[in-house]
Amino acid sequence: MKGADTPLNLAAEPGPAAAALGKPWRVLIVDDEIGVHQVTEMALRDVQVVGRPLSFLHAHTAAQARELLARESDIAVVLLDVVMESDHAGLELVEYIRNELNNPIVRLILRTGQPGQAPEREVIIRHDINGYTYKAELTTTKLFSTVYTAITAYRDMLALQHSREVYKKIVEFAARLHSIIDLAEIAEIALKELAALLYLDQDALCAYSALAAASDSELLEVLVATGEFSALNGMVAPLALPELARSQVLSALTQRKPMFSEHAVTGYCETSQGLRVLLHVCSAGALPLGSSDRELIDLFCKNVAVAIEKIHRLQPGR
DSSP states (O other), X not given: OOSTTOBTTSOOOOOOOOTTSSSOEEEEEEOSOHHHHHHHHHHHTTOEETTEEEEEEEESSHHHHHHHHHHOXXXXXXXXXXXXXXXXXXXXXXXXXXXXXXXXXSEEEEEESOGGGSOHHHHHHHSOOSEEEEGGGOBHHHHHHHHHHHHHHHHHHHHHHHHHHHHHHHHHHHHHHTTOOOHHHXXXXXXXXXXXXXXXXXXXXXXXXXXXXXXXXXXXXXXEEEGGGGGGTTSEETTXXXXXXXXXXXXHHHHTSOEEOSSEEEEEEXXXXXXXXXXXXXXXXXXXXXXXXXXXXXXXXXXXXXXXXXXXXHSTTO
């Protein structure tokens, strides 16, 4: 890329590939000028947002964009021309995204070369957009700032949406627990639900390992174990665990609270009756958890502990 404020109609020099980075943020460019697509991608190709590069999708009409958006659900930002096959094609696409697709989190940035067709004040008041720029004034620096800000806002909204969905699932899960009276069944269901709540990608979800342990004494018996922990059923945790898992589980037991690392979650809860419950899930996939996610996982574990404690009361000696 040339200087920081190079106008977007100038070419940029090649840069290094971002193959070793995390999953890209997807940016959709909607414009009827091929040159705008080329220059935009060139200007943003080396940008990283929170350690992830960008990837680009292209539509040259609003109709093409509709088809693409209807089948792609993980687009972070749409850079959208106003005037394409009609004078208001871009604004009509905004309404389609927000109202028909019911997608409130994708960030929509209008870019226009004809501001008279879509006055900024009127557009911002009437339409749910997240940015408005004039092509003639758009430098590489301003484009970077606009896209970077939009992606971080998308990330935050995605996290909020995720937390709401997790909370809903926890409430539904808690309701299901009341009808289960088998300790091993509760532990098995809890592990599956916790793995799903972590939103592991599909490959990681297929490969996760987990265990559930509980006790009202000093030693925790493994109730259910899967994956690399499968041989630990009925054994004492954390003594029999592999080193990395043992270290995190011991920390949870010592500090009496859930523990989190890049690839593992250890949920912990101790009930009023002294019952300790531990749920440990790990995967090769990274688990980027925010503070709200951690609080919800803690709530999830408390529900499991209450259900297991109920079984202990109903079935003394378990």
